[in-house]
Amino acid sequence: MAHSLPIQTITPFIADPVHPADFPAHTLRYWNARWAEETGLSGLSKADQLSHFGRFKPLDGNLPHPLALRYHGHQFGVYNPQLGDGRGFLFAQIQDTTGRWLDLGTKGSGQTPWSRQGDGRLTLKGGVREILAANYLEAHGVNTSKPFTLIETGESLHRNDEPSPTRSAVLTRLSHSHVRFGSFQRLAYLEQQQDLARLVDYCIHYFHPEADDPDMSQKTVNLLAAISRATGAMIGQWMATGFVHGVMNTDNFNITGETFDFGPWRFLPVSDPNFTAAYFDQQGLYRFGRQPLQGGWALQQLASALLPLAEAEALATGLKPYEQAYQQSFIAHTHALLGVEPLKYTDSDTEFLQAFYAWMTKSEASWPQTFFDWFCGHESEPRAAASPQASLYREEAFAPVREALLARAPVRPERLSHAYFQSDQPASLLIDEVESLWAPIAERDDWSALQAKLDHIEQARQAFAWHTEPGNIRLP
Numbered sequence: 262m263a264h265s266l267p268i269q270t271i272t273p274f275i276a277d278p279v280h281p282a283d284f285p286a287h288t289l290r291y292w293n294a295r296w297a298e299e300t301g302l303s304g305l306s307k308a309d310q311l312s313h314f315g316r317f318k319p320l321d322g323n324l325p326h327p328l329a330l331r332y333h334g335h336q337f338g339v340y341n342p343q344l345g346d347g348r349g350f351l352f353a354q355i356q357d358t359t360g361r362w363l364d365l366g367t368k369g370s371g372q373t374p375w376s377r378q379g380d381g382r383l384t385l386k387g388g389v390r391e392i393l394a395a396n397y398l399e400a401h402g403v404n405t406s407k408p409f410t411l412i413e414t415g416e417s418l419h420r421n422d423e424p425s426p427t428r429s430a431v432l433t434r435l436s437h438s439h440v441r442f443g444s445f446q447r448l449a450y451l452e453q454q455q456d457l458a459r460l461v462d463y464c465i466h467y468f469h470p471e472a473d474d475p476d477m478s479q480k481t482v483n484l485l486a487a488i489s490r491a492t493g494a495m496i497g498q499w500m501a502t503g504f505v506h507g508v509m510n511t512d513n514f515n516i517t518g519e520t521f522d523f524g525p526w527r528f529l530p531v532s533d534p535n536f537t538a539a540y541f542d543q544q545g546l547y548r549f550g551r552q553p554l555q556g557g558w559a560l561q562q563l564a565s566a567l568l569p570l571a572e573a574e575a576l577a578t579g580l581k582p583y584e585q586a587y588q589q590s591f592i593a594h595t596h597a598l599l600g601v602e603p604l605k606y607t608d609s610d611t612e613f614l615q616a617f618y619a620w621m622t623k624s625e626a627s628w629p630q631t632f633f634d635w636f637c638g639h640e641s642e643p644r645a646a647a648s649p650q651a652s653l654y655r656e657e658a659f660a661p662v663r664e665a666l667l668a669r670a671p672v673r674p675e676r677l678s679h680a681y682f683q684s685d686q687p688a689s690l691l692i693d694e695v696e697s698l699w700a701p702i703a704e705r706d707d708w709s710a711l712q713a714k715l716d717h718i719e720q721a722r723q724a725f726a727w728h729t730e731p732g733n734i735r736l737p
Contacts, residue, residue, distance in 0.1 A: 266324060266354045267362055267467045268439075274456040275444060276328035279350055282371025282381060284431070286415025287315035290385070290708070291392055293409050296435055299357045314352075314410040314433050317370065323353040329373035332443030333450055334512030335562055337546055342450055344443060344512055345375025348382065351439050362467050364439040365409060369431040382418050385411075385428035386699055389711065391523040393698070395434070396715060397690045398520055400722035402594065403498040404491075405520040406436035422540070428703075436519050438468050442563045443512035449566035457569055464516050481570040485579030489560050490586040491518025496556040497590025500549075501598055503529035503628040507538030509547045509555045511562050528690050529628045532621035553587055600636035601669035613665045620662050626653050633687035635666060637677060647685070681724035688714075688721040 268276070289310055297303040302320075305313065312318045319325055327350035333342045350373060353365040368391070369383025388411045398405040410433045417426035440460070448457040461481050465472045472483035495518040499506065506513075507525040515521060525539040534550025542548070547555060560583055564576045571579075592610045595617070596603045603610045621631065630650060637644035645654050653659060676682065698714055701707035 267463065268324070268328065268351060268354055268364075271456075271459055271463050272328060274448070274453060275440075275460065276330045276351065277345075277374055278326040279329045279373045280371070281317040281327060281350075281367075282414075282431075284315065284412075284414035284416065284429075286413065287311045288413040288415075289315075289410070290388075290413050290430065291408065291411035293407060293435075296407050296409060300355050300363060300435070301358075302355070310410065311412065315412040315414070315431065317352055317367075320353045320355070323355070324351070327352050327367070327370070329375060330439060330441075330444065331375070331447055332441050332512050333447040334441070334443035334510050335446075335559075336510045336512070337542070337544075340446075342447070343375075343377060344447075346373055347376040347379055348372070352433065361437070364436050365433055366436060366439050367431060367433050369414075369429065380418070382414075382416065382429050383432055384418055384420060384423055385413055385430040386423060386703075388430040388432040389699060389702070390526075390695060391432060391434070393690055393695060393711075393714065393718075394523050394526050395520070396718050396722075397528070397688070398498075398502065398504065400688065400718050400725065400727075401502050402597065402725060402727040403502055403504065403520060404495050404518055406434045409433045409435045434521065436515065436521055437517040438464070438515050438519075440464060440468075440516050441512050442514045442516075442559060442566075443510075445563055445566040446511060449569060452569075454569045457567070461567075461570065468517055478571040478575060481567050482575050482579040485560075485564055485567060485576060486582050488516050488518070488563065489580055489583040491516075492556050492560060493583040493586030493588075494518055494590040495520060496553055497587045497592075498594050499552060500591050501594035503532075503549075505529065505536055505538040505547075505549045506552065507542070507547060509552065509559065511559045514556075514559050514563075527692055530691050531625045531628055532618060534622065553591075556587070557583055596669070597672075598632045598636065599666065600671055600673040601666060602672050604669060613662075616665065617662050620659060624653050624656075624658065626650055629687045629689040629691075636673065637682050649685075676724055676726065679720075679724040681720045688717045690714075690718075 289307060292310060313320055317327060329346035329350045331345045334344050348369055349367045350370055351364055351366050355363055355365065357363055372381035392408040392411060395405050395408050412431050414429045414431055416429035418429050419425040420427060445457065445460060448460060458477060461484055465480060465484055469484055469487040472480060472487045474480040474483055492514060505527045513522040527538040529536055529549060535545060536549045537545045560580055564580055567576055592603055592614060595614055627650060630648060634645045634648045645651060698711045701710055
């Protein structure tokens, strides 16, 4: 029932009821059938899908009005108290088949009190880009929000970074929590200590119950530690997957360590620590190699916001899990994507990663191809020997890396029979590919190339078997 929804316990101080935009058209372009099954929404007719996710008619027994969340944040290092959900809102809270609470949030659903002269809209291309990135991340084992629906809305938008006028859409994404670091920052800035404590209780009760404690100071520290671990694990996964988020502002981190608010993201074609995704990040603040440092900095800002509830020395202990979680995640995920077991000796595994990524950078080997070759190869190097970049693996500079790879046990016996691993090339998502997928949509309304790419990414997800949810992802 609506009165029992978690968000309603904190709505008065964290959100504003808003009305969605009245769009002139509603064309369903994407429906995540697999996650609809997981959340009990698979029975919706196409008319209901358009009604709930294009016009935002409330789901039965759910929120009577969408909620635009209030938050502040550091944007490129500068504190901004004029933020909030400016082109999105929390539409509903639902439970998956395990009883876990999930938030359905939007992007491009219209203006709110926090729009700051923006039109509150999303370009269709922006929605397509998020669908691609999130599915690719999920397929490669990265904790991420899930695109749920994309509906084209029939408006023409003007943007500085896209050929204009361009088509419009509204996206709904699924995430474990909509609460951001900036939600805490806002309450601290406004000196709303009681509400800050209530937000801590909310986050612990619904998302991090392991952090609970009778003492408010200790539970606050425990919550910070849980968020630090989740954030460190996420960024370790980013680094192993070659993902560059692009805009690591504190309002773009949530409390459950999920990748979200996709903007100018990129996947590395080759290893380059200085690669920057956002054209407006001229100082390279959020460049690829700096992402782990920036994640720690964002957590420090969260800790500062929690100072009304716990002492600085105690909160410092809540930050400590971040570095270890990052290191363990980076080691584990790099090995998993290469299809081998870590040696379980931290120094040895760290040395291997240093040698491997140094070789990747110097050789300019293809990032996706290298991981694919060695996941499919190993002792006899069958795939590596037939790779388009096989000559790189025969060079003397690669010898120490090969030796370290061969010293590690493979962990993929049954997976190599999957059709995905019988191919010569992996699923990849470089920027030129994204542009080539968009061109036929823009020119001829031809979605077939995008569907083929999503099918290949879904094949990768099933082959790696990071998750076991039933169903598939298809365009209608």
